[in-house]
Amino acid sequence: MKTKLNILLGVLLTILLVSCKSNNKKQKETSTPTETQENTSRQGQAFIKGDVAKPNVLQIAMGSKDHTTLVAAVQAAGLENALVNAGPLMVFAPTNEAFASLPEGTVENLLKPENKAKLALILKHHVTPGNYSKEFLKKFKHLGQASNQNVTVEVKGDDVYVGGAKIIASIPAGNGIVHVVDKVIIPEN
Known part of the structure; x- marks a missing residue:
């Protein structure tokens, strides 16, 4: 029983890791050249968005x-x-x-x-x-x-x-x- 549980847990973790890597790859592919250029020219604390302070x-x-x-x-x-x-x-x-x-x-x-x-x-x-x-x-x-x-x-x-x-x-x-x-x-x- 314990062995089956460990195998199931291992399979779930593997699926989770693969899906996370897949999402990261998709996010990188969807950034536009304009966003990349903008991020490199205006860097620093002043340009961080979304702060609720x-x-x-x-x-x-x-x-x-x-x-x-x-x-x-x-x-x-x-x-x-x-x-x-x-x-x-x-x-x-x-x-x-x-x-x-x-x-x-x-x-x-x-x-x-x-x-x-x-x-x-x-x-x-x-x-x-x-x-x-x-x-x-x-x-x-x-x-x-x-x-x-x-x-x-x-x-x-x-x-x-x-x-x-x-x-x-x-x-x-x-x-x-x-x-x-x-x-x-x-x-x-």
Whole structure:
């Protein structure tokens, strides 16, 4: 009886293994060349789909109609993966309106491939390690940015200004917080 049971179990395991290998082979055969090309050109944590966790700072920006210029700049600078790190990160996210108030042609010029390093520096100047609320930021005089430069924190009544940019909204993220600001914070060269 025991021998028949072992033989039956062996046959079932063999069938299971063969069917699993067959399914894997079918899945590999069904991937399209476009999918393969897309997977090799856009790799990293920022491009993983299907995460049900709280949105990270990049996902929040990408989901905002008011931050399309910021998202385009992040993509042009190749900083997507940096913004999905575990953090915590504070991102001071200028609105489209803030970018539009820069001198004419500035954004277009920064988005050119030859200005990638300069664009990356400006964007890093909008990121601070930490996860502090607007209220808690009132305790600071300066913040050290990912650009290796400091920005001044000023309190005017109930308003908080970071690097001269006023925080107009704050959105908690899975890896920190997004503080929406009304101005692009330009680093000192």
